[in-house]
């Protein structure tokens with residue numbers, strides 16, 4: 003029971019590597035023969051643990067773990083693309099963001115605060131703070147299809163309750179929202195994002211941004227707060243869809259976690 007409790011606490015606090023070290027430590031303590039070699043072994047675990055904690059604390063932002071496995075969104079988003087997208091692209095934005103704010107006052111600010119006061123002429127911060135935030139929102143907006151409630155044909159989860167009412171009020175119908183959002187995503191020239199945003203009164207709007215810009219940045223043309231974003235960079239779909247961006251956009255609607263989108267909207271309208 004002690005080990006189970008320890009495992010749960012460690013999973014919450016640390017990454018897998020540190021968790022393995024700590025579990026080994028607990029096991030060692032419980033089976034301790036109080037020998038000198040065992041004490042030395044435990045001491046080594048502590049040193050490595052402290053080094054890991056020290057390294058993680060020097061970074062202002064960490065690459066978040068996905069709330070599902072890389073293959074969980076198939077066949078819509080393939081596992082290889084998801085893995086490369088997360089471990090290479092998002093990881094690079096995270097590392098470059100940390101480098102851009104190192105030893106500045108920005109290192110103590112939230113990503114939202116950094117974006118709200120962004121100088122658009124600061125290209126390194128603009129690209130990497132945007133890339134970090136955008137991908138966080140993207141991963142947290144998706145949900146494996148197996149966990150969705152199928153409505154209509156073909157199976158696709160639709161927004162429900164208050165979000166459905168807001169979509170109908172703002173766009174006329176879910177189908178019209180979907181058409182407008184798809185058009186915005188397909189119309190991005192080159193790389194960028196399509197957004198569903200909410201104002202403080204709950205009114206919804208659709209916009210798009212270039213590169214890694216997003217609606218939280220001042221002066222990019224979207225004045226509401228994003229609650230859903232779609233990455234239309236080629237790195238998000240090219241392995242599976244090649245140049246067929248419209249097919250990738252259509253697939254996206256099968257794996258949206260509308261409950262989370264509604265929670266974001268509620269947090270904005272208070």
Ligand SMILES: [Fe+2]
Nearest residue numbers: 091233235238
């Ligand atoms: Fe991306």
